[in-house]
Amino acid sequence: MNPDVIDNTERHRLELRMDGHLAHLDYTDHDGVLTLVHTVVPDELGGHGLGGVLVQAALAKAIAGGRRVVPQCPFAKGWLDKHPDAAASVDLG
Numbered sequence: 001m002n003p004d005v006i007d008n009t010e011r012h013r014l015e016l017r018m019d020g021h022l023a024h025l026d027y028t029d030h031d032g033v034l035t036l037v038h039t040v041v042p043d044e045l046g047g048h049g050l051g052g053v054l055v056q057a058a059l060a061k062a063i064a065g066g067r068r069v070v071p072q073c074p075f076a077k078g079w080l081d082k083h084p085d086a087a088a089s090v091d092l093g
Helices: 050-065 074-082
Strands: 006-008 013-018 021-030 033-040 068-071
Touching (some): 013 050, 033 050, 033 074, 050 068, 050 074, 068 074
Parallel strands (some): 033 068
Antiparallel strands (some): 006 013, 013 021, 021 033
């Protein structure tokens, strides 16, 4: 399972839909800094690693735009702590 993540720039969030449910990671993007604000994965989608998929999409967005990443979201910070190789791919500010 590798769901497509959509960058909804109007709502400032990365989104993925599965089984009629929406998971998303809210962000701000200012002055070369992508701040990961809040991750939401509905209970119905829990346990599938979708939060990690969203964080990885945020890292890809940061890399593509040459941005630093600031993980304010506790989930995103925890995911990055557990995945040091992925965290090393970006400048964490």
